[in-house]
Amino acid sequence: MAGIQLRDYQLDAVRRMKNGCVLCGGVGSGKSRTALAYYYLCEDGEIGTDEYVPMGDPPKDLYIITTARKRDTCEWEGELSPFLLSPNHEVNLYSNKVVIDSWNNIQKYAEVQNAFFIFDEQRVVGTGAWVKAFLRITKANRWILLSATPGDTWQDYIPVFIANGFYKNKSEFTREHIVYSHFTKFPKVDRYLNTGRLIRLRNSILISMDFKRETISHHEDVFVPYSIERYKDICRTRWNPWENKPIENAAEFCYALRKVVNSDESRQVALLQILEKHPRAIIFYNFDYELEILREMFLGRCDSKLGGFEMAEWNGHAHQPIPESDSWVYLVQYNAGAEGWNCIKTDTIIFYSQNYSYKIMVQSSGRIDRMNTPYTDLYYYHLKSRSGIDLAISKALKDKKKFNETGFAKW
Secondary structure (H helix, E strand, O other): EEOOOHHHHHHHHHHHHOOEEEEEEOOOOOOOHHHHHHHHHHOOOOEOOEEOOOOOOOOOOEEEEOOHHHHHHHHHHHHHHOOOOOOOOOOOOOOOOEEEEEEEHHHHHOOOOOOEEEEEOOOOOOOOOOHHHHHHHHHOOOOEEEEEOOOOOOOHHHHHHHHOOOOOOOHHHHHHHHHEEOOOOOOOEEOOOOOHHHHHHHHHHHEEEEOOOOEEEEEEEEEOOOOOHHHHHHHHHHHHHHEEEEEEOOHHHHHHHOOOOOOHHHHHHHHHHHHHHEEEEEEEEHHHHHHHHHHHHOOOOOOHHHHHOOEEEEEOOEOOOOOOOOOOOEEEEHHHOOOOOOOOOOEEEEEOOOOOOOHHHHHOOOOOHHHHOOOEEEEEEEEEOHHHHHHHHHHHHHHHOOOOOHHHHHO
């Protein structure tokens, strides 16, 4: 059995890793393999040898908490195989327990002790049940966390900072670092205090992988027209024409403006023009009305013999596999499919509309940028208008920030 081999940048990361660290590598950098290599070393394995060196038996029980999609597609089983580990006790070389489960079930493992946890695809934000279970687990076990993009704001780091013992609880963090705005109905961060300390704490746990890509990404903004008259009418009247009622808040206001912009037929025309050049493409979208538009576009074009496209979806309504034909579109809702799956069958992603989150946009782009892709050049098309809302979202994403609806709407 061949020994465990890592790329130089992965080996460098393993040497710097420690309990409670956040392994941060761009999508496609091999974080899963690197994380398992760290576990393997912690349990007396050896890396870089000609022959596989067994761990001490039994090594610590291994729990991998990941997305439901990664669990269901058995992606982690493939990563475990070179280490002779498996959730199937008949295949596993060792007598330890190997569990792969989704974040939805993290509370089931809150009482586990003296095991090793790999938390895949950062989900520990806020103060909900997942975070509470995460904090209980980290007190009694060894653990590491994997993330392509570790956090949009300092608040995203609070659970990880608490788990590392930097703060007792969220209240202490808030007292020391957050100033809330006095001019909003709901708590909104005005600014952060003592960010120098926050940067030092983050740097002490963040293990970045210096990953040099062999692919070349080509991003192109495709500007399309929109109904300026309808857009201005909503701005002037603050009226929701679809529900025939006054717009009540900033979120509804932005949603209405985006619906005017994103529903314009010119966007569909631009999409079809791109597909003439790239007949196999992943299309990311935000809203159900966009999905309906896309379905109507492609349902009548499903017979590839007639020059059409095979269509499949991944969203809250359907979990279909990526098509296999020569011409296909894969419709993916951002929140459902920005992470946890890969595709090396195409070199093209089309963003039908922009997402508010820089983090989600980066994760979405990474679905085709994998180490084993056969393509060198990858193409990303960003459909957008020159409307105020589209330009404001673009600016926030360019600044690597999350778009703020309240600030834009001046609500």
